[in-house]
Each structure stands twice: as structure tokens, then as C-alpha cells.
Amino acid sequence: MNNKKVSLNDILERVSKIEARLDEIAPISKRKLPSKKEQIAQIQSELEVWSQKFPSTDIEFELAKMLDWLKATNKRKKDYRAFFRNWLRKSTNSVGAEPTISHSYVYSCGNNKEECIDEISNFKDMSYYCTKCNAIKKIIRVTKS
Numbered sequence: 118m119n120n121k122k123v124s125l126n127d128i129l130e131r132v133s134k135i136e137a138r139l140d141e142i143a144p145i146s147k148r149k150l151p152s153k154k155e156q157i158a159q160i161q162s163e164l165e166v167w168s169q170k171f172p173s174t175d176i177e178f179e180l181a182k183m184l185d186w187l188k189a190t191n192k193r194k195k196d197y198r199a200f201f202r203n204w205l206r207k208s209t210n211s212v213g214a215e216p217t218i219s220h221s222y223v224y225s226c227g228n229n230k231e232e233c234i235d236e237i238s239n240f241k242d243m244s245y246y247c248t249k250c251n252a253i254k255k256i257i258r259v260t261k262s
């Protein structure tokens with residue numbers, strides 16, 4: 118009986134060792150990704166989303182550039198979307214970190230009394246209060262900066 122128990126533990130240990138070795142050879146975590154062609158098609162179908170994430174970048178142009186580069190260097194990637202994302206990050210950085218367009222919101226009580234001061238903020242959901250005329254300031258102007 119005791120012997121059986123030991124051998125069971127022994128088996129379990131062997132199994133875990135085999136599993137560890139298998140994981141080394143072919144990791145379970147290795148994601149099965151679609152082919153390059155499918156992945157590129159996927160990226161192309163998401164151009165809108167990409168341009169929202171990288172508003173100052175010409176996505177189609179960058180994708181063509183990346184594909185050219187892959188072809189020229191004969192490089193293969195596992196995850197083309199991840200590679201493209203990094204590619205875009207680098208391309209936006211290399212341009213000199215173009216600032217994304219931000220807005221300035223001018224808040225005013227609208228009463229324009231002598232001591233009323235307008236507030237300027239980059240956020241459109243601020244709450245300013247004019248202590249002079251006890252009024253909540255509203256956005257009266259939006260400027261792009």
C-alpha cells in the first residue's frame with residue numbers, strides 16, 4: 118500500500134517534469150496567430166481605429182512602409198499587429214513627438230464686470246465659480262492649441 122502511494126507520487130512528479138519539458142519545447146502560452154496575410158488584412162480593416170489612436174500619422178502610408186520594410190529585410194513576425202503598433206509608435210516619435218491637438222476652453226460668468234476673470238483650461242468639464250457675481254462660469258470659447 119505504502120509502495121503504491123510512493124509510486125503515485127513518483128508518477129505525478131514525472132508527469133510534471135514531462136509537462137515542464139513540453140512547455141519548454143512548445144510553450145502553452147504560445148498564441149496561435151493567423152497567417153501574415155490574414156493579419157495584414159485585419160490591420161487594413163482597422164485603419165479607422167488606427168488613425169484614431171495615431172491621429173497625426175498617415176496609417177496607410179506607414180502600413181505600406183512597414184510591408185516594404187518587411188519584404189526588403191525578409192523579416193517574419195509572429196504578431197503583425199503588435200509589430201505595427203510599435204512601428205507606429207516609433208514613427209510618431211521620430212517625427213519629433215508631434216503634440217496631439219488639444220483644446221483650450223475659456224470659462225466666463227458672462228457678466229463681464231470689472232473684477233470678473235475668465236478661466237482658461239484644457240478640460241471641458243471644469244467647474245469655475247465667479248465669486249464676484251455668484252455665478253457658475255460657462256465655456257464661452259474653445260480654441261485649438
Ligand SMILES: [Zn+2]
Nearest residue numbers: 226233247250
Ligand atoms: Zn462674474
